[in-house]
Structures are given as C-alpha cells and as structure tokens.
Amino acid sequence: MIEMQEVYKKYPNGVSAINGIDVRIEQGEFVYVVGPSGAGKSTFIKMMYREEVPTTGNILVNGVNLAKLKLKKVPIYRRNLGVVFQDFKLLPKLTVYENVAFALEVIEAQPKFIKKRVMEVLDLVGLKHKARMLPTELSGGEQQRVSIARSIVNSPKVVIADEPTGNLDPDTSWEIMNIFEEINNRGTTIVMATHNKEIVNTIQHRVIAIEGGKIVRDESKGEYGYEN
Ligand code: ADP
Ligand code: ADP
Numbered sequence: 001m002i003e004m005q006e007v008y009k010k011y012p013n014g015v016s017a018i019n020g021i022d023v024r025i026e027q028g029e030f031v032y033v034v035g036p037s038g039a040g041k042s043t044f045i046k047m048m049y050r051e052e053v054p055t056t057g058n059i060l061v062n063g064v065n066l067a068k069l070k071l072k073k074v075p076i077y078r079r080n081l082g083v084v085f086q087d088f089k090l091l092p093k094l095t096v097y098e099n100v101a102f103a104l105e106v107i108e109a110q111p112k113f114i115k116k117r118v119m120e121v122l123d124l125v126g127l128k129h130k131a132r133m134l135p136t137e138l139s140g141g142e143q144q145r146v147s148i149a150r151s152i153v154n155s156p157k158v159v160i161a162d163e164p165t166g167n168l169d170p171d172t173s174w175e176i177m178n179i180f181e182e183i184n185n186r187g188t189t190i191v192m193a194t195h196n197k198e199i200v201n202t203i204q205h206r207v208i209a210i211e212g213g214k215i216v217r218d219e220s221k222g223e224y225g226y227e228n
Pocket of ligand 1: 011012015016035037038043044
C-alpha cells in the first residue's frame with residue numbers, strides 16, 4: 001500500500017513541484033499518472049522510489065515512511081521495489097542475464113536460485129533466448145523488456161514506471177504494456193507516468209491527473225483527458 005499525506009515538494013531553486021497531495025493506492029492496483037509537461041508527475045514518481053524527498057508531509061510505502069528514511073537504508077528499501085525508466089538504464093557492459101541477475105547477486109541469493117529466477121523472468125518477458133546478448137545488440141523494445149525483467153526479479157510488491165513507452169514505437173509500446181498487465185495480474189501494484197493517450201484510453205485503469213503539483217482528477221477506469 002502506498003499513501004501520501006499532505007505532501008509538498010519545493011526544489012532548492014525555489015520551484016514548488018508538488019503542492020499538497022493526499023492519495024492512497026492499494027496493493028494490486030494499476031495506476032496511470034497523467035498531466036501536462038512540468039505538472040509534477042516525475043517528482044511524484046521519484047518520491048515513491050525515494051529519489052526525491054518531500055519538503056513536508058509523509059509518504060508510506062508498505063509501512064516504510066520515506067520522508068523519514070535514513071539515507072543508508074535507501075538501498076534496502078529499493079530492493080523491495082521495481083523501477084522502470086524511459087531510457088532503460090541497463091548496464092552496457094553486462095549481458096542481458098547479468099543485468100537481471102545483478103539485483104539478486106547484491107543480496108547474495110543462492111547461485112542456483114539466481115539462475116532459476118533470472119531465466120524465469122526472462123521467459124516472462126520473452127527474452128530467454130537472448131540471455132547472452134549485450135543491451136546494444138537489442139532493439140529498444142527488447143531493452144525495455146530486460147529492464148522490466150530486472151525490475152521484477154526480486155518479486156517486489158510495487159513497480160514504478162516513468163514513461164516506460166516514451167522511447168518506443170506504437171507496436172512495441174503495446175507489447176510492453178501487455179507485460180505490465182501480466183505483472184499486475186499476478187498481484188503487483190503498478191504506478192506508471194505516461195503520455196500515451198491511446199494506451200490509457202484502451203487498457204483502462206485508475207487515472208490520477210496532476211496539474212501544478214496537485215491532483216486535479218482521480219478516477220477508477222479513467223480516460224487520458226488531454227489532447228497530448
Ligand atoms: P513532469 O514530470 O510532469 O514533467 P516534473 O516533476 O519533472 O514534471 O517537474 C515539475 C516542476 O519541477 C517543473 O517546473 C520542473 O521544471 C521542476 N523541476 C523538476 N525537477 C527539478 C529539479 N531537480 N530542480 C529544480 N526544479 C525541478
Ligand atoms: P525493432 O525493429 O523491433 O526495433 P531491430 O530492427 O532493432 O528491432 O532489431 C531486430 C532484431 O535484430 C532484434 O531481435 C535484435 O535483437 C536484433 N539485433 C539488432 N541489432 C543487433 C546487433 N547489432 N547485433 C545482434 N542482433 C541485433
């Protein structure tokens with residue numbers, strides 16, 4: 001469960017990016033975060049994976065108060081969370097397998113378990129046969145699938161995605177969305193910032209619209225609501 005209570009975020013340069021957000025997201029929900037550029041979507045999302053800290057207010061994710069989380073505890077917190085970015089952020093010198101295994105190696109999981117789990121998630125994203133390839137040998141859609149595999153390898157309860165289809169063509173974007181649907185169907189909460197009107201209006205889920213750092217609309221099975 002994710003809860004924000006009276007959250008405000010002002011950056012050091014004086015910009016108030018989030019201006020009073022109260023919201024609750026239950027385990028297993030799929031939530032789209034929409035709104036114009038500069039509305040505060042990325043800041044909202046970054047606070048959920050503790051990349052940014054609120055200036056005031058509380059953010060609770062599965063019982064952890066991120067507003068009070070000590071810096072040295074951030075890596076432990078992130079282990080229980082999946083994060084997917086628009087630009088994939090894969091490690092370029094590691095193979096597909098190694099990129100996905102990394103998160104399990106840092107927690108010193110059993111080698112046998114690592115191998116089984118990595119191949120299981122690569123199978124889920126349809127890339128088992130490319131385990132030995134490097135990210136540069138893959139198409140953009142394939143790289144995003146690797147990054148999704150990496151995000152779920154630790155079996156997190158929550159996956160946060162910031163414009164995961166932003167760099168992909170329409171067909172590839174639908175394929176990526178099908179994988180997120182599958183992950184959500186298995187019980188994982190998904191919070192996704194997106195500008196993809198067609199996807200939001202077709203694969204309907206809860207829509208939270210942010211403008212000027214505030215929630216201006218929050219609908220279960222909502223529409224995208226902007227021209228683009
Ligand atoms: P969105 O993701 O909806 O485009 P952002 O959260 O990126 O919105 O930005 C919200 C506001 O905060 C914008 O005015 C943006 O310029 C500002 N902003 C974002 N990141 C920073 C930062 N690191 N430092 C200062 N201002 C920032
Ligand atoms: P898409 O049209 O989906 O963006 P690409 O045309 O980039 O895909 O690639 C098609 C296939 O060729 C993919 O399966 C990809 O893994 C493979 N491929 C692309 N570039 C290379 C490369 N430099 N070395 C090996 N395989 C590659």
